[in-house]
Amino acid sequence: MYRYDEFDHQFVRERTNQFRNQTERRLSGALTEDEFRPLRLMNGLYLQLHAYMLRVAIPYGTLSGRQMRQLALIAEKWDKGYGHFTTRQNIQYNWIKLEDAPDILDALAEVEMHAIQTSGNCIRNVTTDHWAGAAADEIADPRPVGELLRQWSSLHPEFSFLPRKFKIAVTGAPHDRAAVKVHDIGLRLHRNDAGEIGWEVIVGGGLGRTPMVGVTVRDFLPQHELVGYLEAIMRVYNLYGRRDNKYKARIKILVHEIGAEKFKSEVEAEYARRPHPTTEVEERELARIAAYFAPPAFEKLPRWSASFEEAKLANPDFARWAKNNLGPHRVDGYAIVNISLKPEGGIPGDATADQMRVMADLAERFGNDELRVSHAQNIVLPHVKKDDLFTVWQALVKADLAAANYGLAGDIIACPGLDYCALATARSIPVAQSISRKFADSRKQDEIGKLKINISGCINACGHHHVGHIGILGLDKKGEEFYQITLGGSSAENASIGTILGPGFAGHEVADAIETILDTYLKHREPGEEFLATYRRLGAKPFKEALYATA
Structure with a gap:
């Protein structure tokens, strides 16, 4: 695992000390909430419905036992005894007191953690495959590149105030477990005929109110050119990205509006403009970082135990x-x-x-x-x-941690929704709980097989409902919560955005609607066929007919 160097320690401590002073000024009234807001957001502190929420960065999703113990201590000492792990490989604490926030950041710094770049219009926490360094299908561990990008993007003078937030995901395997095609930049490792490794660079993916699958701007970028090429992408975005309308400020909108080919040509021109580009520093730094990610000393064991x-x-x-x-x-x-x-x-x-x-x-x-x-x-x-x-x-x-439902109907993704989030328009948690109880029977889950159910409590799509095989979006309709269902989404290498089936359902109707959809799947699937394949073969028609037959 990566260990902080002297710069990292100094950088995080200085930021923590700055925020302690800023917090004291807010508590004394020297700063108004409007003045304090951008300062707290730069340190991952949000003001939610009931309390402050602190979002802690877990770069490329990797933790040590010591770090996890510190997260437990923070939950116990400054929250309500638990934390919430997110789809962005972070952890959130939902019941933070403002006066405690600097002490929490100090506690994080003790174990080489922080909350920097978990909010704001900057390059956010870099994510990657959660099986990185272990997966049987992996070409190479992508985490050293994730760490290189973390260091490159931290307080980068050009990219600290972008038109909108910016998310990068990296995978080193052919099977995409990092959802790279629905990020602002997705990087997917390949090996060419000469055995060299390089990156497919995908730009313009994203969810939210305008979900899009990214487009490939380079099929194979040599690894030593990666930082320079990403800088070219960011400069094009910084130059042309809209700042007059936050709903149209993401890079996916820019790629869509000017077209993929025009965007590619702008990036290539910007990259070619670099004076005598050298990659010596990047290569040396990547080699240094990679040493921290050396695989463990595995024992020589038989395959069969x-x-x-x-x-x-x-x-x-x-x-x-x-x-x-x-x-x-x-x-x-x-x-x-x-x-x-x-x-x-x-x-x-x-x-x-x-x-x-x-x-x-x-x-x-x-x-x-x-x-x-x-x-x-x-x-x-x-x-x-x-x-x-x-x-x-x-x-x-x-420890009540042995639910045998990984990748099945009970393994539901859900954002905190209206129970916590100030942006939400409907609750997610009760819907997830009702579906979980509906499919509690392990035999039923096994019969259904691999399935992704994703729930978001608003159009911002923190629950990634657009790329769920079954997606559920909670919305407000004349003061009442109702839920829109989409089918056919995927965040894997065959990424797709789900299609809305029809009119929404009241919260208490959703679990029954999901059961109808899955019964229809079981009726129509071919032997060994998973839900997504059945939907793609048949389309929405049989599911709509079953779901709205009595409407």
């Missing part, structure tokens, strides 16, 4: 969890453990302080001291020996 197989035979619950929640590791004898934060009827993404400590302990004892936050609001132990899996599962069971 007798104790693991025997435990599955003796315990059906463990066998089901192993089938659903384990991912293939690139090293024989190891597995990727996906810890679901979605118990039946629970709040997606929430973890108590005690649960965070359990996960930290498991990472330190069995997982080479690494944890990851996933885009699906779950936690990952990326490197666990198969021989240890039954012991890990037993600890998860005791």
Whole structure:
């Protein structure tokens, strides 16, 4: 894992001290809320419906056990005993007192964490594949590039006040688990015929009120050219991006309005304009960073583990969890453990302080001291020996962290919605809970198979409903909450934006509507066919007919 250097430590401490002074001035009345607002947002502090919310950056989703323990301490000492893990691989605390915020930032700095670039019109926290460095299908670990981009973008003088917020995602695998096609910039690693690695550069993706899938502006960019090329993209955006209308200020709108080819030509011209470009500094820095991401000293183990197989035979619950929640590791004898934060009827993404400590302990004892936050609001132990899996599962069971629903109907993504968020127009959490209870039967979930249900409480789409196989959007209609359903979305390499089925539903009707949709899928699917493939083969017609037959 990356360790802060002297500059990082000084940078974060200075920012924390600045914010302490700014907070004291706000509390004394020397700063008005309007004056204080941009200052707190630069430090990840939002004013929500009931309290302040602090959004903490977890760059490329990677945590150590020590860092997770500190997040638990913050939840216990300054919040209500829990934290909320987000689709952006961050953690949010929803009940912060303003006077405590500087102390929390100090506590984060003690473990090399901060809340910088989690808000504002800047390059936000860089995200990546939550299986990075472990996945069997990975070409190379993308996290060193994620860290390089974090350092490059932190307080970059040209990119601190962009037309709008800006999000970058990176993946090093052919199967996209980082949703790169629906980010402002998505980077996807490839290997050419000569065996060299380079990046496909995708620009102009995004969700919100105008969802779009990004376009490829370079099929293969040599790795040593990456920073210079991204600077060219950012300069074009800074120059032409709209600042008169925040709803049309994202780079996706610019790409759409001037056209992909014109945008590409502008970027290439800007890149060619660099005087005698040299990549020596970037290459040296990337090599330095990569050393911190050297793989653990894996033991030489057989692919087959007798104790693991025997435990599955003796315990059906463990066998089901192993089938659903384990991912293939690139090293024989190891597995990727996906810890679901979605118990039946629970709040997606929430973890108590005690649960965070359990996960930290498991990472330190069995997982080479690494944890990851996933885009699906779950936690990952990326490197666990198969021989240890039954012991890990037993600890998860005791902590109510052993829901065997990873990637199934119970693994619902949901934003905090109107229960917390000042921007929301409807609640997300109760809808997620009702769907979770509707599909609590493990046999039903297994019958349905792989499925992504995503819920957002407003058009800003923090729950990524546009790219859910089933997406649910909560809206306000004449003072009442109703929910629009979309089908056919995907954030993977075959990315697509879901299509609205028809009129919305009241909150208490949504779970039954989802059941009708899934019963229709089970009726029409071909052997082995997953939900998204069935929808793409048949289109919306049979689902609409089933859903609105009695309307």
